[in-house]
Amino acid sequence: MSGFNRVASVPMQRTLFESISVSQRKLAEVQQQMATGKKAPDFASLGIETMRNLSARTLLARQEAHAAVGNRIGTTLSIMDTQMDGIVESLGKLRDGLLSAVGTGRADGLQEVVEEAFQRFRTGLNSDEAGQFLFAGSQTTTAPFAPPTLASCAGVPTANAFRNDAVMAEARVADGLDVTYGATASEMGSKLFEAFRTLAEAGTIGLTPTAAQTSAMSQAIGQINDGLTTLRAVHAENGRRQAQVEGLTTRAAERTLIVERLVSRNEDADLAEVASQLVQRQTTLEASYTVFSRLSKLSLLDYMR
CATH class of the missing domain: 1.20.1330.10 (f41 fragment of flagellin, N-terminal domain)
Structure with a gap:
């Protein structure tokens, strides 16, 4: 029966890991904007405004x-x-x-x-x-x-x-x-x-x-x-x-x-907007952690009895 558990949980864990990684990256970007007050870490990251x-x-x-x-x-x-x-x-x-x-x-x-x-x-x-x-x-x-x-x-x-x-x-x-x-x-x-x-x-x-x-x-x-x-x-x-x-x-x-x-308009971040995004992304990341924690405890065996 342990095979069923692995077959069901590994793909799900991989998907959750990817989601958490994306959330962490986005949160890190917002934290950097809050710390530096800048939209991007360098000119190249400004895109067409460079x-x-x-x-x-x-x-x-x-x-x-x-x-x-x-x-x-x-x-x-x-x-x-x-x-x-x-x-x-x-x-x-x-x-x-x-x-x-x-x-x-x-x-x-x-x-x-x-x-x-x-x-x-x-x-x-x-x-x-x-x-x-x-x-x-x-x-x-x-x-x-x-x-x-x-x-x-x-x-x-x-x-x-x-x-x-x-x-x-x-x-x-x-x-x-x-x-x-x-x-x-x-x-x-x-x-x-x-x-x-x-x-x-x-x-x-x-x-x-x-x-x-x-x-x-x-x-x-x-x-x-x-x-x-x-x-x-x-x-x-x-x-x-x-x-x-x-x-x-x-x-x-x-x-x-x-x-x-x-x-300033092209480089400086709107700190009020960044603060709002920071809260949102922290909440999203915490929710991802919660879902991952709950799903990690589930098994197909729990539904095949």
Whole structure:
């Protein structure tokens, strides 16, 4: 009689084993989706969406790179803007002090104002970002403005006071669009340096300036006016570049969000739906185990008596 039992149960067990194996595989797939949050373990498993998603990810990487470059340039231009503001402000105060001294014939504290303005001018031109001099052109490891003190400006030709070159930085901030940006110390400060040289050659200005010093101050006022006109033009161009880069960076960030949503729609699993499937497949697998357990206890002998 044992033969009847084997003939009846082996095919049934094989069928149940196959069913349980399928249920286990489907449950494992859902568990992986729940753990990773992804529809598939790799791009190949996405089927017809594979090429579309690869293209989308390439575009996403490019947009993220553009946004990162734009943010970096925006930071650099913002620092440049701050330094230019500081120079304009300090030179404006110096000009006012010189005008007052020429008009009244008294120069109370003027020498200190001149020294302070020079140091602010020098600090601004030699400002850096992460150790790279901002206004040095491509010579970013060398301070672009050479004279260390006001007195050292006397007799120095303008060309010798600056060590920058005229090479501007360039970066790609959008597909097919490279932006040239920056300014150089000589572009910003050549005419202003001439004013400091004039004052340095006039000597230390005391409480009552000499006739020669008064003449030098008048000359310096004209040089400052010319220099500020040039600096404000450079400042305005820097602001225009800043606005352009900001706009391009914003658009790159917006495009990044759009592409991210596209990638997410094709790759990311709906966790609420996955959770529901997980419960269903666990229930199905448990039911398969129960049926297998019950059928394993049955025998044809039980029905042939």
